[in-house]
Amino acid sequence: MASKAETEDGTTARRGRPRSAATTAAILQSAYTLMATTGLAATTIDAIARHSNVSKMTIYKWWPSREALLIDAFLDQASRAVPLPVTGNPAAQIRRHAATYTEALLGEFGRVQLAVISECVSKTGSAEIFYERYLNLRRSRVLETIVNGQKDGSIGASGAPGDLYDAIYGSLFYRYVFGIKPLTPAYARNLVNLVLRPNADA
Amino acid sequence: MASKAETEDGTTARRGRPRSAATTAAILQSAYTLMATTGLAATTIDAIARHSNVSKMTIYKWWPSREALLIDAFLDQASRAVPLPVTGNPAAQIRRHAATYTEALLGEFGRVQLAVISECVSKTGSAEIFYERYLNLRRSRVLETIVNGQKDGSIGASGAPGDLYDAIYGSLFYRYVFGIKPLTPAYARNLVNLVLRPNADA
Amino acid sequence: MASKAETEDGTTARRGRPRSAATTAAILQSAYTLMATTGLAATTIDAIARHSNVSKMTIYKWWPSREALLIDAFLDQASRAVPLPVTGNPAAQIRRHAATYTEALLGEFGRVQLAVISECVSKTGSAEIFYERYLNLRRSRVLETIVNGQKDGSIGASGAPGDLYDAIYGSLFYRYVFGIKPLTPAYARNLVNLVLRPNADA
Amino acid sequence: MASKAETEDGTTARRGRPRSAATTAAILQSAYTLMATTGLAATTIDAIARHSNVSKMTIYKWWPSREALLIDAFLDQASRAVPLPVTGNPAAQIRRHAATYTEALLGEFGRVQLAVISECVSKTGSAEIFYERYLNLRRSRVLETIVNGQKDGSIGASGAPGDLYDAIYGSLFYRYVFGIKPLTPAYARNLVNLVLRPNADA
DNA sequence: AGTTAAGCGAGACGGTACGTCTCGTCTTTTA
DNA sequence: TAAAAGACGAGACGTACCGTCTCGCTTAACT
Numbered sequence: 084m085a086s087k088a089e090t091e092d093g094t095t096a097r098r099g100r101p102r103s104a105a106t107t108a109a110i111l112q113s114a115y116t117l118m119a120t121t122g123l124a125a126t127t128i129d130a131i132a133r134h135s136n137v138s139k140m141t142i143y144k145w146w147p148s149r150e151a152l153l154i155d156a157f158l159d160q161a162s163r164a165v166p167l168p169v170t171g172n173p174a175a176q177i178r179r180h181a182a183t184y185t186e187a188l189l190g191e192f193g194r195v196q197l198a199v200i201s202e203c204v205s206k207t208g209s210a211e212i213f214y215e216r217y218l219n220l221r222r223s224r225v226l227e228t229i230v231n232g233q234k235d236g237s238i239g240a241s242g243a244p245g246d247l248y249d250a251i252y253g254s255l256f257y258r259y260v261f262g263i264k265p266l267t268p269a270y271a272r273n274l275v276n277l278v279l280r281p282n283a284d285a
Numbered sequence: 286m287a288s289k290a291e292t293e294d295g296t297t298a299r300r301g302r303p304r305s306a307a308t309t310a311a312i313l314q315s316a317y318t319l320m321a322t323t324g325l326a327a328t329t330i331d332a333i334a335r336h337s338n339v340s341k342m343t344i345y346k347w348w349p350s351r352e353a354l355l356i357d358a359f360l361d362q363a364s365r366a367v368p369l370p371v372t373g374n375p376a377a378q379i380r381r382h383a384a385t386y387t388e389a390l391l392g393e394f395g396r397v398q399l400a401v402i403s404e405c406v407s408k409t410g411s412a413e414i415f416y417e418r419y420l421n422l423r424r425s426r427v428l429e430t431i432v433n434g435q436k437d438g439s440i441g442a443s444g445a446p447g448d449l450y451d452a453i454y455g456s457l458f459y460r461y462v463f464g465i466k467p468l469t470p471a472y473a474r475n476l477v478n479l480v481l482r483p484n485a486d487a
Numbered sequence: 488m489a490s491k492a493e494t495e496d497g498t499t500a501r502r503g504r505p506r507s508a509a510t511t512a513a514i515l516q517s518a519y520t521l522m523a524t525t526g527l528a529a530t531t532i533d534a535i536a537r538h539s540n541v542s543k544m545t546i547y548k549w550w551p552s553r554e555a556l557l558i559d560a561f562l563d564q565a566s567r568a569v570p571l572p573v574t575g576n577p578a579a580q581i582r583r584h585a586a587t588y589t590e591a592l593l594g595e596f597g598r599v600q601l602a603v604i605s606e607c608v609s610k611t612g613s614a615e616i617f618y619e620r621y622l623n624l625r626r627s628r629v630l631e632t633i634v635n636g637q638k639d640g641s642i643g644a645s646g647a648p649g650d651l652y653d654a655i656y657g658s659l660f661y662r663y664v665f666g667i668k669p670l671t672p673a674y675a676r677n678l679v680n681l682v683l684r685p686n687a688d689a
Numbered sequence: 690m691a692s693k694a695e696t697e698d699g700t701t702a703r704r705g706r707p708r709s710a711a712t713t714a715a716i717l718q719s720a721y722t723l724m725a726t727t728g729l730a731a732t733t734i735d736a737i738a739r740h741s742n743v744s745k746m747t748i749y750k751w752w753p754s755r756e757a758l759l760i761d762a763f764l765d766q767a768s769r770a771v772p773l774p775v776t777g778n779p780a781a782q783i784r785r786h787a788a789t790y791t792e793a794l795l796g797e798f799g800r801v802q803l804a805v806i807s808e809c810v811s812k813t814g815s816a817e818i819f820y821e822r823y824l825n826l827r828r829s830r831v832l833e834t835i836v837n838g839q840k841d842g843s844i845g846a847s848g849a850p851g852d853l854y855d856a857i858y859g860s861l862f863y864r865y866v867f868g869i870k871p872l873t874p875a876y877a878r879n880l881v882n883l884v885l886r887p888n889a890d891a
Numbered sequence: 892a893g894t895t896a897a898g899c900g901a902g903a904c905g906g907t908a909c910g911t912c913t914c915g916t917c918t919t920t921t922a
Numbered sequence: 923t924a925a926a927a928g929a930c931g932a933g934a935c936g937t938a939c940c941g942t943c944t945c946g947c948t949t950a951a952c953t
Contacts, residue, residue, distance in 0.1 A: 501896085502896050505898075541899080543902095544898095545899055545900075
């Protein structure tokens with residue numbers, strides 16, 4: 084007989100009090116809310132603990148550093164935002180996505196994302212971790228779409244997909260970080276057309 | 286900061302009150318050095334005061350906040366870096382500038398610039414101040430060059446100059462922040478060609 | 488028929504898993520060892536649990552507070568130490584006991600006893616509990632001996648037995664707590680003679 | 690000409706903002722008050738800082754540890770208490786002093802003194818520091834008085850002065866720590882007579 | 892043999908103090 | 923009269939222990 088119980092999904096049941104999902108959620112939610120409302124400087128571990136009614140020890144138990152927590156808080160809340168469209172031809176998909184992304188940038192999503200990136204930069208010197216844990220996947224998907232568009236002819240630009248992607252999303256990010264106007268869905272759509280040079284009917 | 290002369294017998298002879306310019310320079314130099322070597326997190330006002338042998342009071346007297354000081358420290362050291370070329374046709378000028386800028390990004394200049402931007406973002410939520418005090422001027426000059434290129438035909442791309450600029454420099458910045466490879470002078474030159482579509486002889 | 492089993496010694500056997508004697512012993516032993524070796528400040532409940540491989544829950548189940556546990560740990564180990572001699576005349580008995588007690592004070596016994604007393608004082612403001620659970624009984628026995636000595640004339644001092652006892656053992660404790668030298672068996676024997684003024688042949 | 694200003698009392702004036710006497714006093718007063726009212730366990734550095742409206746940094750700047758602060762707090766408030774009488778013959782002086790000391794023991798003084806001693810014991814294993822910084826001087830003075838009494842014949846006991854002192858004050862301390870009754874000025878006077886055996890007219 | 896109750900280790904958790912750090916302000920001496 | 927030296931209140935840092943609370947497993951007495 085096995086000395087440890089197996090749960091239905093095959094994971095081994097651990098001894099001891101199980102980790103509280105409610106606590107974890109409260110921490111992530113508080114971190115996100117504080118970033119969105121009070122800004123990065125006020126989003127201290129102490130403030131998160133106070134806001135979520137969780138002890139600091141519990142936070143430090145599960146996250147090694149503030150940037151790790153902030154990334155998780157962002158991922159937890161923002162992952163479902165800005166999905167890549169699945170209908171329409173590749174150029175149109177990207178155009179819609181860039182517009183939606185721009186709209187998100189102008190709201191809470193943008194504020195929090197930039198705070199997380201800033202935290203990573205000030206702690207580690209770059210935002211590579213953020214790229215690996217969040218951006219990379221999304222970029223890969225858009226890259227595939229660009230490749231498809233180049234294949235089916237809906238995208239006229241012949242540059243490397245990564246270069247095209249960065250020209251679009253790098254522009255949006257650049258304008259957002261430095262407050263360069265305009266930065267609107269219409270600007271984003273126009274930018275996509277400029278960079279990808281889609282066929283007239285795309 | 287060389288505010289003290291050494292006499293033969295080793296005692297320190299005061300030559301009178303150090304010039305405030307010397308003190309200012311020492312503060313800016315220390316801030317820059319600390320950002321470049323120990324990173325943003327360790328570049329505290331206390332550390333700058335210690336490193337420059339200046340009292341904290343003097344620093345607070347002249348700068349209202351850390352980001353203001355860091356911007357000045359960056360401007361003081363980095364203004365002379367990455368000058369816009371004045372020879373060659375417009376497309377070639379930008380190509381050379383983008384390559385030079387990329388090279389600078391990969392060194393001390395990039396590290397410090399990103400630290401300053403990060404500080405602005407974490408304090409104010411964006412890097413607008415940095416844009417106004419540094420980027421804006423440089424961007425304007427390049428924009429003029431792009432306009433010239435579009436007029437004389439050396440630049441084939443017809444988009445708004447600002448859009449073209451952001452596509453190039455936004456891409457470079459984006460790759461730098463997120464550590465996306467490759468990021469080299471060759472990549473920059475290629476990117477300029479992709480975005481500006483210069484005539485074959487440019 | 489009895490609904491509950493009776494063990495040999497008349498105690499009622501409880502349902503469920505019986506309390507583990509080994510665990511109890513391990514806790515008390517660890518508490519004593521830690522007090523003797525690492526000092527009171529390091530003898531935390533957590534440290535005792537770690538050292539004895541017992542969970543904190545088990546400790547808190549059986550002892551309501553740290554001072555209660557430390558007293559028990561002391562009693563468990565130290566009760567058998569420093570027995571009152573039963574041979575010789577009363578004055579000689581006390582003289583030998585004071586000397587033995589002094590010797591014990593200078594070793595592990597003294598260190599642990601003082602730690603326990605200190606813990607009681609810092610938690611409750613005095614060491615009355617320690618007196619009630621440990622000192623009182625021993626003092627009573629010595630008091631009887633003093634009374635006997637005063638009756639049979641071997642003790643010349645006419646003061647109240649309690650006053651004589653405290654003059655002797657209070658002196659020893661006082662010197663121990665404040666590190667006043669000398670504090671040796673010889674000093675103790677001399678002190679007993681000074682306070683009790685035994686007849687020459689005692 | 691001196692390069693540093695000399696204050697009236699001959700101490701060298703230091704550069705920079707001078708230490709605030711009010712702050713120091715507030716810290717010591719708060720520490721004393723908290724010990725007397727809430728007990729040792731509640732007299733944390735945090736609590737002292739809160740109660741005195743002083744930052745923890747300032748406390749840690751001037752005292753290396755809690756026991757050091759508590760000793761100073763006790764000395765600051767209690768030094769003037771329980772002065773040795775200067776009139777009357779030696780035996781009578783000590784009798785009065787022991788009675789006064791006992792009275793003090795039963796009030797705030799006793800509570801705080803015991804707390805300080807307990808803190809020293811739990812941190813360092815003994816109260817030697819307290820002896821060196823407080824008790825020693827007082828004991829020496831009483832010892833001189835005992836010597837005088839033995840010389841002029843007012844004290845009949847021939848033991849070493851230190852032994853006699855400890856028999857008296859050790860008894861009082863012992864009774865206080867362990868809550869042994871009675872502990873009153875009358876008891877103290879009687880104890881002095883028992884130990885010192887003064888001549889009838891003393 | 893199966894049920895039930897308690898003991899016990901593992902470990903999560905909120906609370907609070909620890910001792911240290913930087914911030915930004917304030918007060919004094921010195922050149 | 924500007925600068926240094928440095929005290930100071932505020933409050934975050936990351937760690938430790940407190941005492942409580944699930945959990946899963948074990949051990950016995952009672953059905």
